[in-house]
Structure formats: C-alpha cells, structure tokens
Amino acid sequence: MEHDMKAHRTASAPERRHDDSRVSSHSRDGEGELMHRSSFARAFGLVMACALVGSVAACSSGSGGGSDGKVSITVQGMPPKSDPASRKAFLDRVAAFEKANPKITIKPTDATWDAQTFTAKLAGGSAETVITAPLTEPQGLIARRQVKDLTADLKAWPQYNEYNSKLLAPTKDAATGKVYGLTAPIGTYSMGLVYNRALFAKAGLDPDKPPTTWEEVRQAAKAIHDKTGQVGYAETTTNNTGGWHLTSYTYSRGGTMEKRQGDKYVPAFTGKATTDALQLLHDMRFVDNSMGSNQLQSQMDVQRRFAAGQIGMYTDGPNAVGPIVQQYGGRLKDFGAGALPQDGGNATQLGGSVVMVTARATAAQTSAAVKWILAEYLKPAYDPKEAAKRDKMTSADPKILIGVPRVASFSEQAQQKVNAARKPYVNVPLGNFQPYVDGNAELKLLTEPPVAAQKVYAALDPVVQAVLTKKNADPAALLDKAAQQVSSDLERGQ
Template sequence: MRTKSLTVAGSSVLVAALGLSLAACRGSSDDGAAGGTVTISINGQPPQTQAFERKNFDADVAEFQKSHPNIRLETHEGFMDPKTFSAKLAGGQLEDVFYTYFTDPAQLIARHQAADITDYVKDVPHVSELQPQLLDVYRDDKGRLYGLPTANYTMGLLYNRDLFTKAGLNPNQPPKTWDEVREDAKKISALGNGVVGYADYSANNQGGWHLTSWLYSEGGQVARKDGATWKADFNNDKGKAALRTLHDMRWTDNTMGSKQLLQIEDVQRLMGGGQLGMYLAAPDNVPTVVNLFKGDYATYGLAPMPGGKGTLIGGEGYMINPKATPAKIKAALTWLQWKYLNPERIDAKLASYKEQAQPIGLPVPPVPDIWTGAARTQQEQVKAKYATVPLKNFQPYVDGASSLKGHLEPPNAQQVYTVLDGVMQAVLTDRDADAAKLLADAEQKVNSVLATIR
C-alpha cells in the first residue's frame, strides 16, 4: 500500500526560471555543450493544497539553482501515475527526472523505461552509504542501477505507552514475538471500558496488505518467482500459523473487539482516542493519529515487526528518462543528491522545520531511515539535537527495523490484497472459519492474478 501523504496525480505545471533571465535561457544549451546551461524537467512538486511541502520544495529549487547556475529546473506537479506513464514516455512528455514508488522500478527496468545510471553514480557523493537493500530496489538482475531511493518505510508495531503502563507492562520493552503480542493484548483488554488490545484491518485491500506484512515477519512470503512465472506461496504452515493466531486473538482471547471489517481510519481513531493498545503501522501513522485524531506524541511508541524475521518495506525514489542525454543524467543526479541524499544539509533542514513548528524525531522525511555508517550516525545526532518528539519512544523501531530483511509488496499487489482481504474478513467475522480451505481457495485466485504478469 502506498502511504505517501503527497500522492497526487495533478497536472504538470511549469514553474518560472527562478532567477534565470529569458535571455540567459535562450542563450543556453539544453545538452550542456561548451559549458552552457542544462535544462532538466523534474516532477514531485507538491500541489498548492500542500502549502508547507510546496513552500519547502520551491525554496529548495531556488537555493539549488542559485548554487548551480548551469542547471535549470523545470518543476512539474505530480508523482507516479502508472496509467499514463507509458503514453507520456512514448509521446515525449515524460519528465527527465521522475518519481517512483518502490513497486515501480522492476517493471520499468524490464521494459527499458529508465536510464542506466550505473556508470554515472560512481562520482555521486554518499550513494555508497545508502542501505544496500534500498539500492537493490533499483537494480536489475545483473546489478546495474537505474534509480536512487530517497525515502522508505518499514512496517512495525505502533502501541499506546499509557495503556501498556496501566496494564502493568513496560512501555520501553514492546513485544518482540506474536506470542508476546497476544499476551500483552490480553492484559491491555483486561483494562475494560471498551479498550481493545490489538486491532487489524480487513477491508479495502488493507487486510491483505497487513496479512502480507504478518507473513513476512515470520519468514514467509505471499508470492515466489518460479522460473519466469510467479506463484502464490502462503498456503503452508506459516500461513496457517498466522491465521490461527489471528483467530485465537479474536475469538478465544477476545482482545480484538467485536467490531470488524476495519480500515486504517477506524484503527487510527481508536488509537487517537486512547482505546487501542497495538496495531501494525509505518511511522507516518503517528503524526496522522496526532493531527487528525487528537493524539499526543508522548503517548505512542514504535517497535519493529514482531517475529523478527522480516518486514514489508515501501518507499520512493527517482529514475531518469531513458532518452536523457549524458549531460541531463549528470545534472539529474546532481539535483537528486543535493536535494534528497545530502547529509550536509540535514542540520539546516531540521533547523528550518523546527522554526516552522514541524514534528522532528520520527524516522520519516526530512530524516528518512535510508542511511548506513557515518551518514546514519550524523543524521541521528542532528535529529536528537532538534527533536520535538520523545525519541526514546521510537528508538526500538529505529534499532530493530534496519536488521530485518525487507520484502517488497507482491506483484499485482492490489489484486492479491483483494483476495487476501476475504481471508482476513472470514477469520475475523466467523468463529468457525476453515483456515485451510480459505488459504487453498485464495491460492487458486492469487495464482490466476499472478498468471497475468509478463
């Protein structure tokens, strides 16, 4: 599932040259010949309805162009729209630098719809300090690189520290296994007054998304590559174990509440209202619960996925038009590194965010958890310097998430999730649901979905 709050399919908007005169533009060379100006089009500009994000993006563009006078940026609103991508590329309307979700690169690479940047990134600072598993999202099976990750998320466990304390649990020691989740949920539910120990989604494809995350956490998977084709891979012991735990929490322990067929807003509302102990979530859920449902940052904690064997990862990055000239590719990488992959700018960026009363301390942009080594250490130090939320509440997630094996969403994810939604719904609404039959039926349906992948 795509959790980015700025996902907008808005029309392309050409922004003014930001300090470059028309005369200078007419006299420049788009290919950068003889030291002339290179013009590149970029998307990812937030819409005007996202005032804070738009203001910061445009300010970055202006600052970049002031310090890089030989690169001219044409900024376009919008992000990735799979429905129009191929047509834009064929018609010469695709930006030189374009935004992608982590689920996009594999197909774009296979269809030769992105430039190979392997030989260009050798001179780009800090690329070697990015997490290898994030770079791998943009590699082909020969190790060639076609894009750069700029932010990511991993699924984890969001929990209410206040309820943990009231239930006699240590909020600094969140559960590490599903058995511990189950036991903690019992103690939290025992508080009464409508408090729910653990909640999960089962509607609008979100149940399938969370079941996928659960399987990853236990070392399982939803789909596997079998030669040139894909096959469902959840009708097995791991799939049955996940459904058994879910069934027992719902019906034996009564720790999930009687209301089911929940979606993300339902669960966030419960958490914001102090009525929920735990649910699976990415870090970006925390500001949503605080801002939309009247929560408090001090109330919540984040832990890595229970199970400790894997997690679902998602995120975003940028690729370059396969028709781009070498000069445009170099200019594009200069922009991407300066804006998104630049440890030297973290201090100034966070100082600006703090001045604008933005929350700082969660592992989300402007401090995404994408680094290793010295860059990671530097970012964590600066984050602590400007933190406006209690860092210790989210440290278990930061410490644990990077050690888990990351798995992308399965191919044709939304169609797969539709099928798995039905499995989640049956287990959570029917005490006598036959898990083995549910998995067998779902396997057949998912195999049909996966058979369409070419």
C-alpha cells in the same frame, strides 16, 4: 535506524503508506499497464499533452539539451498547495539548486503516483523526467523498460559505495545488476508495532517494553481489552492494506509471498507462515474477543480510532505518528513504536518510495536528473550541514515532527554525524521510539513482493476480511483460492 526529518501532516493516497511529501506516491513526510498506440497516435498524443501545458518544451522530457549545454527537466515531489510551508521550502531548494547549476532548469510538479493513470502517462510521454513511485513498482517499471538505467551516473557519485545496499536492491535489475533508481531516504521505513502507551499502563503492561513476539501480542491485546474495554489489537483490511499487513506477518514467520520457479515468480503464500498468521488473527478475534467487532477498516479508520485512544496496538511504520498526532489529534506522549513482532522469521518489511528517471530522458537530462535526485533526496541523509539546515527551516512550525526514526541510508559513522547535527531540532520523545530502533537493528529488511505486489495485496484483502468476520473460516482454503487468482496476475506481470 536513523531519525527522520519530519512527519507529514496528512496521509496521502494510496492511504496505506508513510513517506515523505516530497517523495509523493504513497507518501507522507515521515522520520503514498501499458498502453499501445500506433506511431502516429503516440506522436499526436504526446504533442497534444504538451500543448495542454503550454509548449512541447514543457512536456515530460523538458528540453533535452542544446548546443549551449542548457537542459531542463520536470520533477515530481513538490508538496501540494494545502501545505504552503513545505511547498515554499521545496521551491527555495529548487532555486538554490538552479543557482548552483546554472545550466539546469527544474520544472517541478505536485503530481503523485496513481496506479490507475500513471502507466498511461509513461506510455504517452507526459510523465515527468524524475518520478517517484512506491516500492511495489520499480521491478515492473524496469521490466517494461519505462525507466532509465542510472548505473554509470550513480557510480560516479562519491557516496555510492556507502549507500545501504538493502535500499538499493528494489531498484536493481536482478538479471543484469544495473541500477534504475534510488530508494529515497526520507520516508523509508520498516514495519513495526504501533501502540498506545497510556492504554498499556492502564492494562498493567510496561509502556517501555512492547511485545516482541506474536504470542506476546495476543496476550497484551487480551489484557488491554479485558482491563480497559478498548480494542487490544486492530487490523486494516481494505484498500490493499490487509494483504500488505499479511505480507509483513508472513515475513516475520520466515515465509515469503512469491518465489522464483524457473524464470518466473509464482505465489508462495499458501504455506505454514501465512496460514499461522491468519489463524492468530482469527483466534484473537473469536477466541479472545480482543479485536472488537468492526473488521472492515482502512488504514485511516484505524489511525483515527487509535488517536482517540480506542485501540491498543496495530501494525504500521513509526511515521504513522504524523497523521495520528497532526491530522487526528492524538497525544504525542501516548504514541509508542516497537519492532515488528516475530515468530521465527527475524525479518520485517521495508516500505517507502523510489526516485527514478523516465526512459524518454536524454543523456543530458539523465545526468541533470541524477544531480537533482542526489541533492534533493540523498544529501540530507549523509551531509550533517544539509540535514541541520533543513531541520532549522522546518523547526519554526511546531506541527512538523522532527526526529521520528527511519531506516538508515548510509554508514553508522555518517549517521551519527547527521543525528548529532539534527539533535537541537528534534521535537518528539525519542524514548517512545527506542523499542523500534533497538529491535529493528536485529531484523532483516525484506522488500515487497517483486511482481504485481498491489494485485497480490488486493487478492488477499478478502482473505483477511473473511478470517476476521467468519468464525468458521478456513485460512488454508482461502489462501489456496487467492493463489489461483494471483497466479494469473503474476503470469501477466512477467
């Protein structure tokens, strides 16, 4: 694992993610289908969309490149006006990039991924040239041919072969091996166990040794509840977070959410791994009484209560420290992070965002876009000077947390050099994250369900809710019913 650049000040939508504010989608600074039209309507819509922002050249594809070799591209990733320091730093990097590449003009936006509107933007041609999307989306974008094949441009990048192949997998076309984007290093995380060190101590538990198995989680949760009166373990169950967490629990038990059957994916969450995960939640809730009475909670609800010292443990990435400390006033010294507890799976779930180029980009724009992606997102992860430069710029603001762990993007040797360069600016207690770093080194990193992941999560939210609110709930029956719904969603998504 590597130490991330900074932790974002607020959670952005959709709320369940922890990523970099420059990698918008489900993002926070941590270390957020198709429309068919006639040819005329599509052309008219594109012109109108461009007219709204001033000119055709200002639309998603910018200027495709003229005889003078100049090209312009629009890019997502600019922090919002509510974060003026990060926004200024971003614009300074844009200016520096344009100075180093005088024939490329960057037109940034602070637009973020929105599952309800972005497909229409892509179909209508108003999406930016460089887009960021959650890790649930790239396979669908690739299948619909809405993003550009970047294989040739990326293979010309000297660091390509050093880039973590596990992070490359989500943006690859499994059938052809072609690469359509990169998982952004800043904000990339794997699911773990977030816990309150102060409550651990009060309950007689060792804050430096969080649970590593789900049975240990159950025991610790009961101890916290019985000895402190607080919730031992909390679960998120709304806005797709119930299904999202259940996926991690399934992976930790050796299961999967989807499997390939012939040439298509079908539901695979009706087996023992997912059923056992739900049964454990049910028993912690109704047998141990260690989960409290409020079971309809969003991620923000849980983070807020965690910050107030009312929750001992819950599942999240270590970059949850950002909103817990910065937005909800939690104490940094009380925040602890461990690896995702296991029960035979030896695996955890990878999260974050991908950076891709829209299919409408010209060859010149594609080349320019890849240059921007490598400079903005990848260079700080392998270049010690760039990493230190960015940390130095942000270290003046004590609200920005530097040093929170994230998934390593490059070789161990490269990472050690980057970590050494960043060490003077680290302002978080690294020891609080050491159980996460050590534990994750031994786990497989599994990506989110490859087809219609958000719909899978949405179908499973009610299942998790039922298990935690109904004493006589039948996990197996609930999963069978959800699988019927998801089967249709997967069929439509392929």
